[in-house]
Amino acid sequence: MSTLLEIRNLCLTRDRRSVLAIEHLIVESGQVLVVVGPNGAGKSSLLLVLAHLLKPDQGEILFDGLPSDALRDLDYRRRIGLVLQEPLLLDASVFDNVAIGLRFRHLHTDEITYRVETWLGRLGISDLRRRSSKKLSGGEAQRVSLARAFVLEPQLLLLDEPFSSLDAPTRAHLLDDLHNLLAETATTTIMITHDLKEAARLASRIAVLLDGKLHQVGTPQEVFASPADTEVAAFLGKY
Amino acid sequence: MYFNNPDIWEITLLSLKVSALATLISLLIGLPIGTGLALGRFPGRNLLLSLINTGMALPPVVVGLVVAMSLWRSGPLGDLHLIYTPAAIVIAQVIIAAPVVTGLTSAALQQLDLRLRLQLYGLGASRAQMIFSLWRQARLPLLAALMAGFGSVISEVGASMMVGGNILHQTRVLTTAIVLETNMGDFQSAIALGILLLLITFLINAALTWIQQSGAKR
Numbered sequence: 001m002s003t004l005l006e007i008r009n010l011c012l013t014r015d016r017r018s019v020l021a022i023e024h025l026i027v028e029s030g031q032v033l034v035v036v037g038p039n040g041a042g043k044s045s046l047l048l049v050l051a052h053l054l055k056p057d058q059g060e061i062l063f064d065g066l067p068s069d070a071l072r073d074l075d076y077r078r079r080i081g082l083v084l085q086e087p088l089l090l091d092a093s094v095f096d097n098v099a100i101g102l103r104f105r106h107l108h109t110d111e112i113t114y115r116v117e118t119w120l121g122r123l124g125i126s127d128l129r130r131r132s133s134k135k136l137s138g139g140e141a142q143r144v145s146l147a148r149a150f151v152l153e154p155q156l157l158l159l160d161e162p163f164s165s166l167d168a169p170t171r172a173h174l175l176d177d178l179h180n181l182l183a184e185t186a187t188t189t190i191m192i193t194h195d196l197k198e199a200a201r202l203a204s205r206i207a208v209l210l211d212g213k214l215h216q217v218g219t220p221q222e223v224f225a226s227p228a229d230t231e232v233a234a235f236l237g238k239y
Numbered sequence: 240m241y242f243n244n245p246d247i248w249e250i251t252l253l254s255l256k257v258s259a260l261a262t263l264i265s266l267l268i269g270l271p272i273g274t275g276l277a278l279g280r281f282p283g284r285n286l287l288l289s290l291i292n293t294g295m296a297l298p299p300v301v302v303g304l305v306v307a308m309s310l311w312r313s314g315p316l317g318d319l320h321l322i323y324t325p326a327a328i329v330i331a332q333v334i335i336a337a338p339v340v341t342g343l344t345s346a347a348l349q350q351l352d353l354r355l356r357l358q359l360y361g362l363g364a365s366r367a368q369m370i371f372s373l374w375r376q377a378r379l380p381l382l383a384a385l386m387a388g389f390g391s392v393i394s395e396v397g398a399s400m401m402v403g404g405n406i407l408h409q410t411r412v413l414t415t416a417i418v419l420e421t422n423m424g425d426f427q428s429a430i431a432l433g434i435l436l437l438l439i440t441f442l443i444n445a446a447l448t449w450i451q452q453s454g455a456k457r
Contacts, residue, residue, distance in 0.1 A: 051357075051360075051361050053357050077360060077361065077363050078363040080361070081361070082357075082358065082361025082362065084357070084358055086352075086354065088352060088355050088358040090376055091375075092375075100362060100372070101362035104362060104364045104365070148362065149362075152362070152363065
């Protein structure tokens with residue numbers, strides 16, 4: 001397995017307060033790294049930094065062996081996919097929403113149609129292709145959001161608590177589908193969540209982020225069976 | 240004056256041409272500036288927004304006065320010989336409509352979810368693609384901004400009278416013609432012209448509203 005992403009000495013401060021201080025983190029190709037932590041731990045900030053949407057004060061991110069800064073932000077972002085907590089769909093049809101990232105990349109219409117139809121099918125929403133995004137349920141909208149990211153065939157998929165606004169049955173169903181898709185496509189993924197059940201279901205590795213610092217990184221079994229310190233144990237014990 | 244009088248149609252056509260051109264120029268000015276104000280964060284932004292919002296209520300006669308003084312033979316732009324030409328009316332109307340379009344564009348874009356920008360960038364949008372997508376997302380209020388801009392100039396009389404001079408076959412538009420007919424005591428003609436102006440305004444706004452609402456139903 002090769003390393004796709006490596007973080008070195010990453011620091012982010014806001015209003016003179018340390019938000020992130022990560023010495024070292026590696027994500028291997030094909031891995032699903034789930035970053036867990038309570039609200040305010042810096043999870044979303046980490047994801048925004050990794051998406052080049054927030055500039056850290058210092059540190060280095062190596063992407064595919066090269067400093068990510070070596071690429072233009074646009075070129076870097078076109079190698080990743082981002083799914084946020086809210087679907088944030090455009091006021092357009094489901095097809096157009098899923099196609100938007102491909103259109104940004106100026107792909108040929110036939111290629112766009114083929115890839116969009118494929119991913120609508122894989123997410124089980126082919127019958128919604130002409131429906132307006134305004135007329136979707138929460139679960140349907142999040143499926144569109146996932147299809148919109150997967151259709152880009154990103155080298156790195158970033159997921160920011162994509163299930164947090166869904167009801168329990170919809171969340172469980174979508175979680176199963178996402179688990180299968182990640183296994184089938186072997187897409188390298190970093191997902192953040194505060195839900196340990198989600199983490200256990202999807203993660204090949206779990207990183208515990210508390211107060212902006214990584215306290216433990218390991219397989220779900222390692223993390224749940226042997227918390228690295230009392231703070232990790234306390235966080236895991238809360239749930 | 241009656242509707243079979245070719246002068247009426249000449250005046251009507253000039254009104255439409257001048258106001259449509261002024262609205263178009265206002266859109267070209269207001270859309271980028273309004274977008275910059277909505278998306279940017281820079282020192283003096285709030286002051287600029289306040290000035291734009293004040294500009295939305297600019298009295299047309301004051302605009303007419305300033306433009307007339309500027310274009311007057313002895314004024315700073317007198318060498319351009321634009322006073323009492325349709326171009327002078329366009330300039331005055333742009334000054335009236337541009338703040339309206341700018342202010343409403345800014346308000347329309349500020350109503351969008353801030354995270355939508357992050358999401359668009361996260362999908363690989365360039366800055367231009369991100370802005371175009373936001374315009375598309377806010378197309379209904381942006382169309383309302385366009386309608387408000389057009390409405391503010393097709394119906395104004397003060398500035399057109401002062402910088403255009405209400406010269407028949409040259410700068411007479413519907414609003415200034417109504418003033419003239421009223422001053423001459425020909426209320427019948429003034430009312431007929433008023434109905435024509437209302438009809439044109441209604442038809443144009445009805446067309447824009449139809450476009451707007453067919454977009455809303457999708």
